[in-house]
Amino acid sequence: MESLQGKHFSITDKKDVNTIIYQINRTDKKEIMNGAPKFTIERLEFSEELRDDASRKTFFVDNPKEEGNQLVILSFGENRVVVNMGILIDDKVKISKKPMPVKFDTIYSEDKTVFKEFKYTPNLQRPISIIDPETTEEIEPTLFFDNETNEVKGKIELQPKKPYFAFEIREDRKFRF
Numbered sequence: 554m555e556s557l558q559g560k561h562f563s564i565t566d567k568k569d570v571n572t573i574i575y576q577i578n579r580t581d582k583k584e585i586m587n588g589a590p591k592f593t594i595e596r597l598e599f600s601e602e603l604r605d606d607a608s609r610k611t612f613f614v615d616n617p618k619e620e621g622n623q624l625v626i627l628s629f630g631e632n633r634v635v636v637n638m639g640i641l642i643d644d645k646v647k648i649s650k651k652p653m654p655v656k657f658d659t660i661y662s663e664d665k666t667v668f669k670e671f672k673y674t675p676n677l678q679r680p681i682s683i684i685d686p687e688t689t690e691e692i693e694p695t696l697f698f699d700n701e702t703n704e705v706k707g708k709i710e711l712q713p714k715k716p717y718f719a720f721e722i723r724e725d726r727k728f729r730f
């Protein structure tokens with residue numbers, strides 16, 4: 554029998570809502586000096602239990618940090634996404650009372666599009682995530698090695714006339730955490 558280490562917490566989604574949660578990881582200062590992004594994101598794994606017109610999801614944090622784990626909570630509904638912030642400290646998840654203001658651009662194309670190249674960190678995490686709002690699955694990039702820059706990069710192919718949700722964690726000088 555496999556023993557679980559780490560922390561877990563549960564949420565309940567209404568019938569037409571699908572919530573996914575990412576942990577925000579701060580990059581080591583040495584890696585930042587070498588051009589790595591200041592933050593990367595890691596999608597939390599979960600188990601799901603259906604209950605009447607709702608679903609109960611239990612999310613798992615493998616390596617809880619003593620100072621707490623910063624979380625981004627994305628709740629996808631019909632034609633909208635509610636973005637919230639939270640923190641897992643000890644055995645409690647504290648969620649902000651008001652969703653975070655989010656600045657975003659719309660990506661729309663009549664033709665098949667290849668999204669710009671982006672760099673990966675040495676452990677293959679990236680600072681940006683592109684999500685299909687219908688399935689809440691990440692769009693997986695095609696990885697390649699750029700011989701000119703000596704880096705692993707990725708490209709994402711977007712389908713025409715289809716919405717996507719993309720986000721990246723950045724530090725705002727007004728609000729630091």
